[in-house]
Amino acid sequence: xxxxxxxxxxxxxxxxxxxxxxxxxxxxxxxxxxxxxxxxxxxxxxxxxxxxxxxxxxxxxxxxxxxxxxxxxxxxxxxxxxxxxxxxxxxxxxxxxxxx
Numbered sequence: 001x002x003x004x005x006x007x008x009x010x011x012x013x014x015x016x017x018x019x020x021x022x023x024x025x026x027x028x029x030x031x032x033x034x035x036x037x038x039x040x041x042x043x044x045x046x047x048x049x050x051x052x053x054x055x056x057x058x059x060x061x062x063x064x065x066x067x068x069x070x071x072x073x074x075x076x077x078x079x080x081x082x083x084x085x086x087x088x089x090x091x092x093x094x095x096x097x098x099x100x
Contacts, residue, residue, distance in 0.1 A: 016071045020064025021056075027063070028056045 003011065032040040032052070043051050 012071070013068055016068045017064040020062075020067035021060035023067070024056055024060035024063045027059055028052065031055075 006014075032043065035041055043055070
């Protein structure tokens, strides 16, 4: 399947999701290397590869979601420039209310 056939929005989300999973791999490696509070040693001795894979996957979901959200919010608006004109002032409306 050609990359050109994938819609732009889907490519955008896949690319930024992969960036988040890459950052997740770096984070998990740093967590295991730094061993804060003995967590790295505990994971390596008691959990092994399945625990590391689960940690990477779920941290990757979080980092990927944050990366996609940040990329969407930081996009420039590429639409038409705002139309300049007179704004209509807001005026209060009279509403009849019946009391029981």
